[in-house]
Amino acid sequence: MEHIINLTKENIQQVVDASMDNFVVMSFWAQQQPESVQMLQVMELIANEQAGRFILAKVNCEAELEIANYFQIQSLPTHLVLSQGKPIDGFAGVQSQAQVLDMLNKHLPELWVQDVNAAKVILAGDTVTKEQLEEALSLLKSAYVDSGNQAEVALLMVDAYLQLGILGDAKTLLDTIGLADQDSYYQNLKAKLALAEDAADTPEIRQLQQALEAEPDNVEISINLAKALSQANRGEEALENLFAILQKDLSAADGKVKQVFMEILTALGQGNTIANQYRRRLYSLLY
Incomplete structure (x- = not known):
């Protein structure tokens, strides 16, 4: 269900059913009541800003008098908060956006x-x-x-x-x-x-790890191991292994270590926490 709807006799049961799982705010208004139109605009602004937090059900009292009478609306504007099919709070008259939010925050989830x-x-x-x-x-x-x-x-x-x-x-x-x-x-x-x-933990990775243990200074094996780890979604290990080399020599293997390091960072993506951490660590070496 959309977060702003026009409430009518045809869809009122659907809205009541929706209030079993979501909060519904009913806004009673009429074109001939300027204050109610003003208040409706405030409610629409709040509903759009917090889309999904509650459903705003607009009731045009000139067209839906039966609904207004059912809820015993005495004056306009009037607003009711529905939960589990029943009104649990509300207010009559014009209120500021801040006042409305204070009331809603008592009931609505964060x-x-x-x-x-x-x-x-x-x-x-x-x-x-x-x-x-x-x-x-x-x-x-x-x-x-x-x-x-x-x-x-x-x-x-x-x-x-x-x-x-x-x-x-x-x-x-x-x-x-x-x-x-x-x-x-x-x-x-x-x-x-x-x-x-x-x-x-693939056989290829285990084999490369054993080879590196035998030749700890072999940069080419380190690069191949980093690539294999990255492909196995073990990017942090791959970056850590390469960073240990870059700390000693930024241009190791004629810049190939740094190139593979950057490729792994790119593969992890901009929003990845590990990638961001190692990107900062690399910058600390560069500058």
């Missing part, structure tokens, strides 16, 4: 909860694209900050990281979850991470 719920829908989908997962992760990153780093949001972020194959960030974030929040969802994600890490 804005970050809306982002979390949207991300949950994406993560629970049967067929989810990479773009959708990245959208969910972006919503969750914002919600994580706004929620004060709540564990519930962190676990959802770990889920998104795992589905995207970003194992380093998933492991780092999972390690921040306190004992009190290590529920069944946490255990499920921990098991998925372990399986993903095992799957990422």
Whole structure:
């Protein structure tokens, strides 16, 4: 359902049903009542700014007198907040945007909860694209900050990281979850991470690691190992190995180490936490 609708006799049951899961604000107005038109504009502004936080149901009392009579509207403008099919709050007369928000904030969920719920829908989908997962992760990153780093949001972020194959960030974030929040969802994600890490430990990687142990100064082996780690979604390990070389010689292997390092950063993407961390570390060497 759209976040702003015109309430009529034909769709009122649909709106009441929607109030079982969402908050609905009913705005009673009439063209012949200028103050009600003014208040309706304020409500539309708020509804657009907070799209999805509540449904604004506009009731034109000149056309829908029965609805106004049913809710015993005595004057215009009048606003009612519906939850679970019943009015739980409201106000009559003109109020400022700040006053309206103060009233709504007593009942409506925090804005970050809306982002979390949207991300949950994406993560629970049967067929989810990479773009959708990245959208969910972006919503969750914002919600994580706004929620004060709540564990519930962190676990959802770990889920998104795992589905995207970003194992380093998933492991780092999972390690921040306190004992009190290590529920069944946490255990499920921990098991998925372990399986993903095992799957990422390919024979090629093990062979290159053994070769590097035998020849620790062989830059070519280090480059090949970094490429293999990156392909196995182990970008943090790849970057760490190459950065250790760059710390000693920025132009190692005629600049090839730095080139591969930058390619891995690009592959991880601009919004990747690990990529941003190592990009800053590289800049500290350059300048």
